Amino acid sequence: MEFSLIDRIRKLTEQGRDDVRLGIGDDAALLAVPAGQELAVAIDTMVEGVHFPSGTSAADIGWKALAVNLSDLAAMGATPAWALLALSLPSADVAFVDGFASGFAQLAQAYRLALVGGDTTRGTLTISVAVHGFVPPGRALTRAGAQVGDAVLVTGTLGDAAGGLRMHFARDPSRGESTYRPSRPDHSKKEGHEDAHMAYLAERLNRPVPRVDAGLALRERASACIDVSDGLLADLGHVCTSSRVGAQIEAALLPRSPALLDLFDDATSCEFALSGGDDYELCFTVPPQHVAAVQADLARLGCGATRIGRIVEGEGVTVRDRDGYPLARDRQGWDHFSA
């Protein structure tokens, strides 16, 4: 049974890569790293009810399980190559596996990533994916290179996934908390906009697009980089710790999507953008003289990049409001064991 489940996924994710000398079906896969490249590896786990709400479609779970890992490779500036999958399922649910495999494969094909190993077990729905990518020696982006005076930028928009999660629970209160209330009930909306915006946020929650090409483009110019998985404040905080610097963010500069701004009030959307998590955008630092060139590069790639603050002496992340006053906050991102 184990073999046949993985086999179904394998068939959907075969990429015909020359560097896979022996794929799924033996005790281990045999792989060849290209000469002159280092290997970037990461592992991430998703648990139902913790990392995605119950009721998420199998295809979305498959996509996202790979996306959150490719996002780690993106943050290193690595080119994706191979993945391993460990899937725990309550029962041998072929329909789930086929759905999962289709979502996983859709994203894998976009990067010619090959699934080279897998294991399925009986248990609560838990998905661990390990990814492998290539990067030239000494060229990877790390969290440790930010310098005082560097600009802080993020790709895309922030807070959409948190907004999507809030909408998910608002639609079906039986699924969990129900705290969503239309934030601007008196606001005149064009007919249909709300549905489209809700769909947009759901897509951002369930189908995050890892910024792989952006990470590769940043290799030449960024001094530090991280992906925003736990929330901007928490993740930028990691960059500060690794680089032994502080960061100052302007709340007014946080890039927020029209959908988020339409469905939530300013304070809520700002909170989501600062600490919502699950966005899988890249947060990175660049010397001021490279900001314009980086923004042009990432505009060409479709995600854009917004300058949101700067690296300062000291430690930790501070946020200033529109008037330049420090924003008081009692929660810096979220933590899987305290959430």
Place this chain on the structure above:
Amino acid sequence: MEFSLIDRIRKLTEQGRDDVRLGIGDDAALLAVPAGQELAVAIDTMVEGVHFPSGTSAADIGWKALAVNLSDLAAMGATPAWALLALSLPSADVAFVDGFASGFAQLAQAYRLALVGGDTTRGTLTISVAVHGFVPPGRALTRAGAQVGDAVLVTGTLGDAAGGLRMHFARDPSRGESTYRPSRPDHSKKEGHEDAHMAYLAERLNRPVPRVDAGLALRERASACIDVSDGLLADLGHVCTSSRVGAQIEAALLPRSPALLDLFDDATSCEFALSGGDDYELCFTVPPQHVAAVQADLARLGCGATRIGRIVEGEGVTVRDRDGYPLARDRQGWDHFSA
């Protein structure tokens, strides 16, 4: 919290390897595969109540989670190098993590294996480990090379883990099934032997020793190899399928430990040896002229190797009893989804 749990494990498993260019603490690790080596990679998951009984100590779980993966590298003839760990825990239980880390580290140190990435999440107790090892191109052992006429051998003894599992449930019926009955109650036992034998089987269940050195020694001479994780019949069956051959096993030749033979009757210990699973011995095939040399090599390594049958034309595994008659069986190993 996530970072600190993995950090505790990292501190216990640092190996100072030159090929780890960047370890735990960034979005991905950066690793250098030695020139002229291929990478062997595998992933395996253990779920409480499925792969180990509730009540197993944290240190034993940590050891075994790595051991079952190193066993896959052993079966390929690969030299262990790096591991990734995904750990789901019901709560941030520091005592459990420290125990887990100590068992994991104990085995990792034996092979100078470095933990290079990890992720902890909240969930039911589930452990996925991905391992990476090196093997010269074209020299890996696979399941596909068995030839008609080759001898079939196994390292060590078979059935001990199944015996240990049976004893585990017999000691504390509240933990699950209770089918153990002393098989030879009238047999005169030397005082204390039974306890020692029970402890031996428990050790074999909870602390399997991956046959890494045996796998390396076999690279020169074995035509096919697999590790016995699901039971001899199931795993040798995989070799037959991959090699497009059949195998004939003599029940009387199955290597069984004194402990197993002392605590269970012949039929039960034979059943355990054939399909008990969880032994993590190597089952391999060699041309007849190399059997003596292989046995001498593996005797020097301490595990030994016993010839249990031969590769024949056809398909599947048949077992013959002492009189040469085919043994009828209704169960070929076990399957995580039907167990």
